[in-house]
Amino acid sequence: MHAPQNLSALARKIGRTPAETQLWEEFLGKLFAAEGAQEEAALTSTLRSLAEELEEEPLAAKIAALAAELPEFPATRVFQLALKACGEKRREQEETLSHLRQMLAELATPIIRIWTDMLLVAMIGNIDSQRAQDIAERLLNRVSSTRAKVVIVDVTGVPMIDTVVGGFLIEMFNATRLLGAEVILTGIKPEVAHTLVKLGVDFQTVSIARDLEDALRRGIALTMEETRKRRELALSLAKSGVGENDERGAF
Amino acid sequence: MDLEKLEAILASQSHEFDVVVRIAKEEDIAVARQMAKKLAQEMGFSLADTTKVATAVSELARNIYRYAQQGRIMLRKKEEGKSGPSMEIIAADQGPGIPDVELVLTKGYTTYERSLGIGLSGVKRLMDSFAIYSAPGRGTVVVAEKRRRRF
Structure with a gap:
């Protein structure tokens, strides 16, 4: 058994900041006090604080x-406990990280209705397969x-488009078109354009706009065209009297 | 000859490189890409070339993660005489290896379900030099190089 003052002197020698010294003192005190299963948990938690410090x-x-x-310092046991403490610390960090990632996925890609029948997807940041799936x-x-x-x-807002992100975009565009919506792609930066061409990724199935303004104008033209066609169709149906017959038939 | 080279690169030590990133998780791909981007910026690459380097590293790291589960991306600066400084990118893994190297460099070839099959041939086009060494059961090494261009 060690004299407590002996241990505090040692703690002062080892510790560099007051907080650290206190933790070491606590740790050494616990280590050389009575042993037991309870002790183990207490030691691990002190080691954990030390690992954080x-x-x-x-x-x-x-x-x-x-x-x-x-x-008489039980080095093997202490290292075992220290590893356990560090493992705990890491697990917690990983948990926080996955939590943050989830939050980011929710925050990062707003889908905004910017005009009648028109949605805007503003993609920001790097896209991995998890986020890609979520956005789609x-x-x-x-x-x-x-x-x-x-x-x-x-x-x-996407700094880099590689074949995976490119492939994901193509997939998403095709699926959107299957739902009956037109896709307009915009915001490809010059350096990304060059890289895409070198890679051999092409977006032939969608129309590409120079900037958001151009995209919006094109989108509005598309929706107006659609409305005009519909109105024309309705008018011609009304003239020939098909609409009325249809209505009677429906009820 | 190729096999010797493959083994030599697989056995190379981390300290011979400026940046070494171990690839084992999907997040590591983003880390590798970020490190490559930083190194390219430090070396004074143009924005377009920085993007090309980062994209190539991303493709190579993705291949490691997909087909070999784990491996290493190693980057180093090379200061060479008349062709100017360049960045060397090595992707090394001890995965299943590639039986027919010519075939995987064909555009559109892929064994992976949801993939465009243009990754490796794309990397070749993005880089100034490109070499691939592989042996089934031993692993795969890709050595690529990008020179810095002055504008």
Whole structure:
């Protein structure tokens, strides 16, 4: 059994900041107090705080230094516990990370109705397969529920388009067209354009607009054209009297 | 000859390179791409060439993740005499290997369901030099290089 002042002196020697010294003192105190299963959990949590205070590498170095100082220091056990503590810390970080990623996916791709029968998808940031899947699903649902006729996809905020992102965009465009909406792609930057051509990704199935203004103008023209055609059809049907017959038949 | 080269590159040490990224998860692809972009910017590549380098690294990292599950992307600066500085990109894995290298370089060839099949041939076109060494069961190594152009 060690005298407490002995341990605090050691803790002061090892620790570089007051907070760290206190943690070491706590740790050493617990380590040389009574043993047991309960003790293990307490030791792990102190080690965890130490791992947060320090980085993993200095922590390992300091444990090794302690083992050199104290002959009866149970280095193997402490390292085991330290590894466990670091593992816990990492798991928690990973959890936070996946949580953040989920939040990002929700935040990052707004689908906006910018005009009658027209949706705008503003893509921002790097797109991985998870996000791609998410965007495509949400867009297709929106297209089908709003009965949109034109979808403008703006990729100004996408820094890089590789074959995977390109393939995903092509897939999404084809699916959107299957739902009966036209797709207008805009926002391809010069450096991305060159890379896409070199890669051999082409977007032949969709119309491409120079910028959002151009895309909007084209979209409006498309929807107006559609409305005009419909009106003409309705008029010609009314003239020939087909509409009235149809209506009577329907009821 | 190719096999020797393959083994030599697979055995190369991390400290010989400026950047080494281990690929094991999908997120690592984005990390590799980011590091390549940073290195290209540091070396003074033009915006277009930086994008090309980042795209090529992204494709190569994706191939590692898809077909070999894990491997390494290694980047290094090369300061060479008359052709000027360049960046060397090595993608190395100990995956299943490629039986017919010529075939995978054909545009449109893919064994992966949802893929355009233009990745590797695309990388070849994006880079100034490109070499691939592979042996079934041993792994695959791609060595590519991009020179810095002055404008």
